[in-house]
Amino acid sequence: MTVSDHGALTLDQALNEYDAATGVVDVEEPSQQLVLFRLAGQRFALPGSAVKEIISHDQPVYFVPGLPASTEGVLHLRGHIESVILPHALLGLAPPTAPASGMILLVAAAGIRSGVRIEQLDDVCDVPHSLLKAPPETLSESLRPFVSALWQPEEGAAAALLEPEALFDAYQQGLG
Amino acid sequence: MQTAGVPMVLFAAGAYRLALEARFVTGMADTPTAHRRVEASALLFQAPCSAPPVYWLTLSDAQGVWQLGVHQPVTLRSLAASELYPLPPLLLARRIHPALCGIAFEPPESRLLLDASKLWMHTHQGPA
Numbered sequence: 001m002t003v004s005d006h007g008a009l010t011l012d013q014a015l016n017e018y019d020a021a022t023g024v025v026d027v028e029e030p031s032q033q034l035v036l037f038r039l040a041g042q043r044f045a046l047p048g049s050a051v052k053e054i055i056s057h058d059q060p061v062y063f064v065p066g067l068p069a070s071t072e073g074v075l076h077l078r079g080h081i082e083s084v085i086l087p088h089a090l091l092g093l094a095p096p097t098a099p100a101s102g103m104i105l106l107v108a109a110a111g112i113r114s115g116v117r118i119e120q121l122d123d124v125c126d127v128p129h130s131l132l133k134a135p136p137e138t139l140s141e142s143l144r145p146f147v148s149a150l151w152q153p154e155e156g157a158a159a160a161l162l163e164p165e166a167l168f169d170a171y172q173q174g175l176g
Numbered sequence: 177m178q179t180a181g182v183p184m185v186l187f188a189a190g191a192y193r194l195a196l197e198a199r200f201v202t203g204m205a206d207t208p209t210a211h212r213r214v215e216a217s218a219l220l221f222q223a224p225c226s227a228p229p230v231y232w233l234t235l236s237d238a239q240g241v242w243q244l245g246v247h248q249p250v251t252l253r254s255l256a257a258s259e260l261y262p263l264p265p266l267l268l269a270r271r272i273h274p275a276l277c278g279i280a281f282e283p284p285e286s287r288l289l290l291d292a293s294k295l296w297m298h299t300h301q302g303p304a
Contacts, residue, residue: 005197060284062279062281062284062285062286064263064276064279064288065192065220065221065270065275065288066220066272066276066288067267067270067272068270071266071267074263074264074267074279074286076281079262081261081262081264082264083265083266083267084271112265112266114264114265114266140283171266171269171270172265172269174269174270
């Protein structure tokens with residue numbers, strides 16, 4: 001590179017110096033889409049591939065008697081009927097004190113589709129696999145069967161990535 | 177195109193609205209006469225209703241005739257097949273009573289659909 005007496009570059013020199021590769025993130029790194037949400041104030045995530053739809057909080061849910069308290073009811077969605085469950089008991093979390101008012105995630109896993117009531121939707125984002133860490137030994141016994149990984153974002157508390165297949169399987173087995 | 181319908185006996189059990197396929201209901205009386213009888217609320221929800229049944233629907237199975245105590249209104253109506261939905265799998269797995277098999281929507285309310293053939297088999301209850 002030729003530099004003038006004053007240490008400056010010509011425009012042509014500057015443009016020729018541009019390295020197109022500089023600053024490009026490795027987009028090939030495998031990542032996973034996560035739907036981040038809160039339950040009982042704690043941060044959780046579900047794989048984006050399992051969340052088929054995010055349903056507004058004002059979608060009517062019809063109560064069905066003769067079911068455990070962890071069943072909120074059913075919703076009637078475009079000619080289909082979907083169950084809506086409250087995952088708190090299954091995850092060992094305190095039950096919601098107020099009537100359910102958060103959004104509903106329509107989750108499909110293990111050949112089953114169901115609504116899962118959350119308290120707050122935080123984000124939908126792509127997270128590199130390298131940032132997903134194994135659940136720590138200190139994870140509570142109640143969460144351990146359902147958490148496949150932990151993601152610590154740059155800011156805020158870590159989110160526990162839930163396995164929807166394990167959730168639905170346990171629910172069917174009578175847990176929660 | 178006309179939608180096929182299913183003749184159903186609609187009734188209440190406490191605060192809940194229910195329906196049974198009409199072909200299983202052979203009669204209705206305002207006093208119980210059968211030895212085997214049970215209130216619908218106690219049978220389905222394990223929660224005896226505060227008010228006694230107003231009517232007794234007569235059904236039969238392999239053991240003979242039995243009666244289901246229900247509340248009014250009791251009506252016979254054909255519900256469109258396209259409006260009847262099977263209970264989703266997670267709820268099927270957790271229902272207290274196996275007769276609870278589906279739901280019909282009558283906005284802003286819903287109506288629970290019962291499989292009459294599984295109603296009595298779940299109870300070991302004696303006469304109400």
